[in-house]
Amino acid sequence: MGTEDLHNGKESELEIVRIASEILNIGYVCNICLGRTFSKLLYGKTNEDKGKIVRDFIALLLDSGLNINVKMENFQEYNFRRLEKVQSNKSVCSVCENIFTEIIPKLVKEAIKKVRAYEFENFLVGTVLNKTLYEKDQMILKISPDYSESIKDEINRIVGKSVGEKTGKSVNYSDPQLQILVNLKKLKIEVKSKSLYIYGGYKKLVRGIPQTTWYCKRCKGKGCKKCNWRGKMYRSSVQQIIEKPLIKMTKGKKSSFHGSGREDIDVRCLDYRPFVIEIVDPKVRSIDLDKVKTEINRSKYVQVSDLKFASKEDVIAVKEAKNDKVYKAIVTFNKKLDKKELEKLSNIKSVRILQKTPIRVLHRRADLLRERVVKNVEYRILGKRRLELIIECDAGTYVKEFIHGDNGRTKPSIAEILQNNVRKIILDVIGIRK
Ligand SMILES: [Zn+2]
Ligand SMILES: [Zn+2]
Secondary structure, eight states: OOGGGGGGSOHHHHHHHHHHHHHHTSSOOOHHHHHHTTTTSOSSOOHHHHHHHHHHHHHHHHHTTOOOOOOGGGGTTOOOSSSOOOOOOOOOOTTTTTHHHHTHHHHHHHHHHHHTTSOOSEEEEEEEOOHHHHHHHHHHHHHSTTTOOOHHHHHHHHHHHHHHHHHOOEEOSSSOSEEEEEETTTTEEEEEEOOEEEEEEEEEOSSSOOSSOOBOTTTTTSOOTTTTTSSBSSSOOHHHHHHHHHHHHHTOSEEEEEESSOOOTTOEEEEEEEEEEEEESOSOOOOOHHHHHHHHTTOSSEEEEEEEEEOHHHHHHHHHOOOOEEEEEEEEESSOOOHHHHGGGGGOEEEEEEEEOOGGGTTTSOOOEEEEEEEEEEEEEOSSSEEEEEEEEOTTOOHHHHHHOGGGTEESOHHHHHTOOEEEEEEEEEEEOO
């Protein structure tokens, strides 16, 4: 008898027998893998239940004398009336290699242990398959494209259910606080928590430290002769000072710092500059931001205000914010200043300036021409060659270049207007218009 004999049955019946026989012809296949190919049929039964039902059914058909192409090792525990009993030996599933009984339970335990290190409300499980499992899963999906569930989905569900039951936390698909990765390439669980974002404003009260941490280019932070074994190019940074209590309290791995623009290393920032700091892989999420602020503000270099919990979207908002700036510059000129010439500075009211990328940053930025507006310039004479300038300008203005002219790459400039070269600039940001 061939499969033609089944044509008097319904089409769907034939489909189920075709799928079952193809699966059971691969080799020994466990009930979980057999049932998974019918996962999208019937509610309220596990894949294992379904595998058992289908195997029983195929066994009935076989015992009734139907000629179905299957590997008989799939029917070891059956007592057939007409067929011979199959010799039993220990079987390994040709699809999952028994991971559901031998590996997944261990990984579930590992997951439950690892998530205990984290404070979280909800989570999501993901799975990375190894090459063999991936290929076998593809084969199964091809045999039963309409009813199959992928092995990944099944693993995710099994692990998710156990973790949920043990911890009392729920699964969250859209924005989980914790991601649990079942890594079947490495046979281990990897847990990572969602970054914690904190918004605030900072002042930088000293010159000589950068906004973000600059790791040594040579050793990339490990420490070498060039960086005096510090791994960093500067003694500190705004980021380092702000991240310190945060990393400690959240037990996070590291931070990313996003400022609304940045001042140069040699420039102080005396008004609060908005920033968002991202703490990567925090174990603790509910921290006292007043305490964090107190800790940071013990520093002589950096002060913060208005700390609050933020989101990833706030990073973009902070980075894209275009705040006008006010600078105070103490400028030393080459020649003596001419009081009459200085009058010209009073005419700088909403003046458009053109700036080519400054020579000092050309090595890392594209050579572009920018147009910025200098809204106002006020001056005070400090000496024969020294001026104090208060300059109000657009976000992103290269203000040092507006003062010294950058060899004609910024036009107009203070140096050009006064026909006097600039020898030295000491600069502070004194206003960030929010
Ligand atoms: Zn299996
Ligand atoms: Zn180094």
